[in-house]
Amino acid sequence: MVLVNFKLVSESNTTILKSKIVMLLKGLIYSIPVFLVTAVIFLSLSSDNPEKLILGDWQELEWSYEKADDLPLFYYDLSKIIKHEAEKWVFKDGRKIEFHKDNELVTVADYVIKGRGHILKLTYPNGKEERYDIKELNHNEMILNFDIGMETRGIAKLTFKRKS
């Protein structure tokens, strides 16, 4: 009789333990998305908006043609690109940009950042437009790819360093 009771008690304990483990696992599974969402929101709030991050002086370090060897296959008239070599780009409030060379103002343009903050569009006073794909933008470095279409990027790569 006692043995039967013991068996019953141990079986019910095992069932309770199992249900507790299942509950714990369910709780963990449910909390993962909540945790991920919270992490994404927290990280995005602590990171800078590209529109704010881009403001300031940027010194052009390098201008390179990444896909120049493939031009017969992937032709684009490079003469259409305005080559901004050894320039300082100054992004100002009011979405104005100044291009300096040898401490002299070369030209000005309007700029807008589009998409998810990955497209930089420049509009010159003569109406000519240029688009760059922002590959990297942080407090120290900015890397732009000249953009000639949604699927074709990386022909011209511009690397900038922030001037303190």
Added chain:
Amino acid sequence: MLSKGREKRTTGDNLLLAGTTATAAGMTNVISVIAFFAFTSNVTGHVAIFAEEIVKGHWHQVFVVFIWLFLFLFGAFLSNYLITSVAKKGTYFSHSVPVLLEIIVLLAIAIYGHQYYQETLRETEFMIAGLLFCMGLQNGMVSTISGGIVKTTHVTGLFTDLGAEISQWLHPSTTNTKVLKDRLYLRFAILGFYIFGGLIGGKAFLSFDFQALYLVCVILLFVAYYDLTMVITRKTIRKIKRPSYEMQEQN
């Protein structure tokens, strides 16, 4: 287009629904690509971008893309939820609610884009979010109504289905049934109208700016209004055709 449930739908009903909504989706997608440099009728690319931005540690972009993906999902969820919730009030009414909601959101985006848009990043992000919500809403609505046969906002699945069905059609050991033929018609119609919508949308946006979205609203109004006229016409015909003794009995 909207007055029949999935069981009673004919190929003609599905073709009409697919053609109009695919045109609207194609237009919206191309408009958003030109205006905002972002696709809004599908989320496959956004999922890849989401992963890319996490790897790069671009948390602002991660959050933005996450919200975009969520809104597409929420649009599809809301669409189905609304249809189920108001199903008691009639098939046509329940099916037209998501369409009307989509028109309202698109109209708001069109008015804002045309009158107030300053091209700031925040505005751009919100407007892309609105368009993705609309496309989720539309895709959910079309998919629910047609029982999953029609999906008009993206072509990845379409190409997969089309490839498989063309193979079935051409394979010597497969019999070409009417169902297969109808499905092929439907796939080609969606593809054709999606491209057509893209061309029209692109041209209209370059000429009329955000006012091009009014054209999308007109197409969607046609989707909603077409059935309204059909429902009313059918009811009127039924009333006229009703035998006189039935009328007397009712009185």
